[in-house]
Amino acid sequence: MTRFLHRLGRGTAAHPWRTLAAWLLVAVAATLTAGALGGTPQDDFDVEGAPALAGIESLREHFPGSGAAGSSAQVVVHDPDGDPVGDTDIAELTARLGEVDHVTSVAPPRFSADRDTALLAVVFDVPVTHPDLAGGAGVEALETAVTGAGEALQVELGGQLPNTSPEAVQGTGEVVGVVVALVVMVLVLGTVVAAGLPLLVALAGLGVSAAGVTLLAAVTDVSTTAPTVAVMVGLGVGIDYALLLVSRHLEHLRAGVPVVEAAARATATAGRSVVFAAAIVLVSLMGLPLAGVPIYSSYGFATGISVVAVAAAALTLVPASCGLLGRRLLPRRERRGLPPRRPRPARAPVSARWAAAVARHPVPWALAAFALIGGLAAPALDLRTFPRDVSNNAADSTTRQAYDLIAAEFGAGANGPLTVVVDRAAVGDAGVAAAADQLRAVDDVVAVAGPVVSPDGQVAVFEAQPAFGPADERTPALLEQVRADLDGVEVTGSTAMFTDISVLLSDRLWLVVGFVVALSMVLLAAMFRSVVVPVKAALLNLLSIGAAYGVVTAVFQWGWGTDLVGLDHPMPVSSWLPILMFAILFGLSMDYEVFLLSRIREHWLRSGDARASVVQGVAGTGRVISTAAAVMVVVFLGFATETDLVVRQLGLGMAVAVLLDATVVRMVLVPATMTLLGRRSWWLPGWLDRLLPSIDAEAPADGRADGPGATVPGPRQEERTEVPA
Known part of the structure; x- marks a missing residue:
């Protein structure tokens, strides 16, 4: 793969106009095809397995x-x-x-x-x-x-x-987020040209992916919110991938490497991290269909299309643009060979000093970080979900106005009655009357309308009005009681279906978590030739995701920050959120894991010094990971301003998780735990080493391969680490 990516980077950098023209043709063809053959997103709530x-x-x-x-x-x-x-x-x-x-x-x-x-x-x-x-x-x-x-x-x-009916996408918050992200990248990279490149590349990939999602809607049901989620994730990871490549390219330029070769080496090194980071995101998204709800499959496919498109754009358009722009990506003073206006004393980077400080006292740092994340995750123990409730819509929307009027004039339960279907052909009119009496006797049922007999006389239908609204925490218990007390009937309607979906998704969460974690750990083990590293990465990622669940629960369900997110009352967390947020966040968190551990392993293979390799790896990636995380956080917070509840909660949860992942996890827990583990971090049993495929996440920074069979010192044979060819 290294040779292929090196050739790809060199070819696109040497012939930038051909690459840009090819992308333009692909974008035009995809857009025209989508316009002619594409479909319209629509939700499918017919969920197999829901009573x-x-x-x-x-x-x-x-x-x-x-x-x-x-x-x-x-x-x-x-x-x-x-x-x-x-x-x-x-x-x-x-x-x-x-x-x-x-x-x-x-x-x-x-x-x-x-x-x-x-x-x-x-x-x-x-x-x-x-x-x-x-x-x-x-x-x-x-x-x-x-x-x-x-x-x-x-x-x-x-x-x-x-x-x-789908909520209209506002877009204001997203635009503000992109502008703030651009400012952050200008401050870090030093030029508007270098800062704008990752953004333009991500937008180019999103343009092609939008056409792909439209074509997907022509062959299968795509949720109305899936395109927004795909854009959210695609924009975040697209900027991240392009930023990683641009940063590596600038490193090579500053080291005196010619422009085309610098782009080739950046693609061969950072490009491999992009490939495997995108692969892990796709692996995570593969878990969504296991939820058993058609909407999740559409989320996975749409977001997967977006990730593939922006990764392809990063691997081709970044080296092409670097070749076209040449040394103009560097600040003007560097291009002229002038010293900085304010020379700084020669000292280690902040990230290096920070990593060294954590490595000197790993135990207190680790305990403090675990305490912080544990405290943030604690509210998740009280997490309560419900798929969708109109009472959560904007106060000035017609649906919310209708909901409030119905609740005030007819009772809160009138917004979500239970539909009870009785098999009249089996029980007769006496059985129908008995079912009505039983239904009226159920606690928390305040009114029963009907029965309405079907035209063929086979079934009779009652409408039972609960004493509370559909999203009330008492609704699942009421539904269970009605089904238990009335034999031979079916309880249905939107409230019953949404409650069943919520229960189903809660049961399927652990299946999705297990699948995604297991597959990701296998992929990481193949990349880094270690058993310990994948286990540690999975546990730390689960901690940051748990903290994100806790923050979302506290803000939306407990009402601790409803004013900050533009809401007027507490509400349950959307049932779509836990599985969707987990699958996306686990993949995104692994992005940073791949970026960081690639550098750590690179230094480990060269020196065999476990502690020094951790410090050097954090020092080499701290700036780019912090920048990429800051960009992703502001982009996700922009989506948190949308009117759609799923998008709003997802945007906030993902922003919190990425922030914690790039700060507490990558800058504290990873160096602290890897320092404590030392050489044991890279332990891999010989039998497993022979079974796992050889995958290397990133080649050395100078573009040279170390050749097969290279080993690092180790006191035991089972600690031997091989460098794949």
Whole structure:
């Protein structure tokens, strides 16, 4: 691989215009193909294994053309002055709603006790994923129909269709984050040209990946939030990968290496870290389909496309741009051979002095770091999840306004009733009546509507209204009680389905964690020829991810920082978050692990001094890892300002995890633990050494290979470390 990457770097640097032209052709072809053949993102909540799915399928079979087979919406009409809503206004509004495409019926209004609020149920004959309704088209049609429903009336939209309509991407926070990231890179790299290069390369890769995600949506369901998550991750890792290559290139330029050769060596050395870092991210994303929910597969595929695209852009466009720009990447005074304006006394870099200080007293440093991360992770023990609840939407959104009006006028449970399906053909009318009596006797069920008998007479359906909203912590227990008390019935509806999904994802979390950790450890063991290093890396990564869970729990669920993230009340953590955040963060954390351990192992192979290699490795990567982490943190915080709850929580959690990973973990725990372990860090049993494939994460900095069979001193044969060819 080293030879291939060296040739790739040399070829692209020597012929930059050809490389740029090839990328332009690829981007244009991908965009045109996506425009002609691409699909539209849409969510799929039919989750195999969820008990509520059986009830939904029964409703689709016995109520064709109803909201069960298609989709539905709620129109809330409210008089702010408290006067009764007029029958004429309701009749006119019902007529206009009935004229909307795919609307099969508008149920008679349900009035509040004081009649100042009316609730209209609108039924469509197609699901929310139908092209005529997806992407906000269905909501726009409803908004047109309710316009002018009475100048003194407040009309809001809720229910299935509006609630599942994708939130518009704001983009303001992301732009601010990118600008701040650019400023950080200018301060570190010294020139606007060098700082702008990683950003431009990442954007080029994202442009191609966006077309890939659109094409993916044409062949499979892609979640409406998957493209945003793919952009978030792709932008972060793309800047990181390009920044690593640019930093290595600048090192070689400052050492007097010619421009083309410097780009080739940077691609051969740092490029291998990029390849394997991207591979580990992809390995982590491979765990998402194990969650058993179609949405997760789309997250994994979309984000994987983004990671591959930005990694390919970094490996080709960075050396090409370096070859094109030449020494203009260096600050002007360095290009002219002038001394710095403010000469600094000759002393070791800050990162080297820091690593040496940690290595001198590893135990207290390690204990302090573990205490900090443990304290931040503690709230995660109280983590409670729920997939999606409209009460978490922005206060000025029509769905949130509808939710609040329904809760105030009809009770909080009216926003998430349980749909109970009784097999009338099996139990008869007496059994249906008995089920209704049992349902009314259940604690925390305040109202039961129905039964509604299907046209074929096979099933009867009740609507049971809980005493609390769908995201309330008591909902899972109520659902379990109803299913236990009523034999031979199916409990379904959006509240039941989302609760089942939450339980399912909680059960599958450990399967995903085990798969991702095990596969990543095997890959790291092959890279670094060690058993101890992968185990240590996995444990430290799990600690930083646990701390991120804790911070998200404290901010969103405990309400410790809701004002800071623009929310007006505490809320559960999204059920989509734990697995999604783990898979992405584990891969991103391994990026830094690969960057750092590559340098440490390089010095270890040369010197055989375990402690000195740790200090030198941290010194050699501290600046670039800190810069890359700072860039990623500000980018993720930009996404934390979005309106979509999943994106907001994911942005904050990933920013916290990356910050801790690049500071507490990489700058304290890694040097402290590796100093304590000493030579044992590189222990690998001989039998396992023979089984593992030979993979080297990064060649020596000067571009020379050390040849096969090179060994480092060791008191025991099993501590021998071979350098792959």
